[in-house]
Amino acid sequence: MPRILLVEDEPAIADTLIYALETECFTVTHALTGTDALVAAAGNHYDFAILDIGLPDMTGLDVCRRLREVSPIPVLFLTARTSEVDRILGLELGGDDYVTKPFSPREIVARVRAILRRTVQQTSPPPPGKPEMSCEPSSASLRHDHSAMRIHYADTLLDLTACEYKLLLVLMTQSGRVFTRDQLLDHAWLDPGAVTDRTVDAHIKSIRAKLRAACAGAENLIETRRGLGYSLAPEP
Numbered sequence: 378m379p380r381i382l383l384v385e386d387e388p389a390i391a392d393t394l395i396y397a398l399e400t401e402c403f404t405v406t407h408a409l410t411g412t413d414a415l416v417a418a419a420g421n422h423y424d425f426a427i428l429d430i431g432l433p434d435m436t437g438l439d440v441c442r443r444l445r446e447v448s449p450i451p452v453l454f455l456t457a458r459t460s461e462v463d464r465i466l467g468l469e470l471g472g473d474d475y476v477t478k479p480f481s482p483r484e485i486v487a488r489v490r491a492i493l494r495r496t497v498q499q500t501s502p503p504p505p506g507k508p509e510m511s512c513e514p515s516s517a518s519l520r521h522d523h524s525a526m527r528i529h530y531a532d533t534l535l536d537l538t539a540c541e542y543k544l545l546l547v548l549m550t551q552s553g554r555v556f557t558r559d560q561l562l563d564h565a566w567l568d569p570g571a572v573t574d575r576t577v578d579a580h581i582k583s584i585r586a587k588l589r590a591a592c593a594g595a596e597n598l599i600e601t602r603r604g605l606g607y608s609l610a611p612e613p
Contacts, residue, residue: 378402378403378404379403379404379424379425379493380403380404380405380406380421380422380423380424380425381398381403381404381405381406381423381424381425381427381489382406382408382414382418382423382425382426382427382450383395383398383405383406383407383408383426383427384407384408384409384410384411384413384414384426384427384428384429384432384437384440385407385409385427385429386409386410386429386431386433387429390429390455390478391407394427394482394485395407396482397482397483397485397486398485398486398489401486401490403486403489406421406423409433410432410433410434410435411432411435411436411437411439411440412434412435414426414428414440415440415443415444418444418447418448418450423450424450424451424493425450425451425452425453425489425492425493426440426441426444426450426451426452427452427453427455427485427489428440428441428452428453428454428455428472429454429455429456430454430455430456430457431456431457437454437455437456441454441472445538449538449539451473451492451493451539452472452473453472453473453475453476453485453488453489453492454472454474454475454476455475455476455478455480456475456476456477456478457478473492473538473539473540474488474492476488495539518530518531518592518595519549519598521549526542527542528542528545528546528549530588530591530592530595531591531592531595533591533592535584535587535588535591537584537587538580540565541580541583541584541587543564543565544561544565544577544580544581544584545584547561547564547565548599548607548608548609549609551609552608552609552610552611553608553609553610553611554608554609555602555605555606555608556606556607556608557605557606558578558606558607560606561606561607562576562577581599581601581607584599597610598610
């Protein structure tokens with residue numbers, strides 16, 4: 378059974394979510410604070426994390442940042458904040474989705490199942506014997522390892538989330554082609570209707586930051602075509 382780490386400081390909300398998740402055969406560990414959650418994560422394996430952004434000792438964003446340092450665990454944020462800045466910040470940190478309060482416990486269960494299903498499909502190995510694909514003419518620096526489902530830039534492994542990996546891979550398949558946000562959503566998300574086109578912007582910004590960390594100036598590989606979308610620029 379999938380193991381869920383639930384970090385929520387409101388007992389009433391936590392009890393409702395625990396009941397809904399356990400009814401659907403998930404195993405749930407509940408933490409009231411970010412510190413307790415990190416301690417639990419250090420000693421146990423979890424398949425999914427549900428993080429309330431407003432915690433008493435640190436934010437759920439802080440918890441996500443710490444978890445992402447050691448694990449690609451999928452993350453769903455719970456938040457009472459509705460501003461676009463909070464939403465995009467959470468996605469930039471590696472969150473896979475967010476739900477604003479109040480919410481239906483059944484909706485949370487459905488989103489958890491959808492994200493887990495998407496994550497499994499994204500990380501499933503390709504058919505045996507499939508050759509390595511790389512971006513042309515950028516293959517000298519960008520390299521895709523099919524068997525490991527990883528992308529390297531200038532011999533540096535890019536620490537990408539599942540969605541970031543799929544987005545960059547889509548751009549790599551046709552260097553120079555402009556992909557609209559809707560096209561990228563269709564290619565990189567199994568349920569594109571569950572997210573907005575600004576989700577693409579947030580993930581592209583995160584990918585650029587990771588390219589820049591691998592090599593100064595590499596973030597310019599992904600070009601923004603205003604009013605159109607994004608493309609991967611050929612390297613000189």
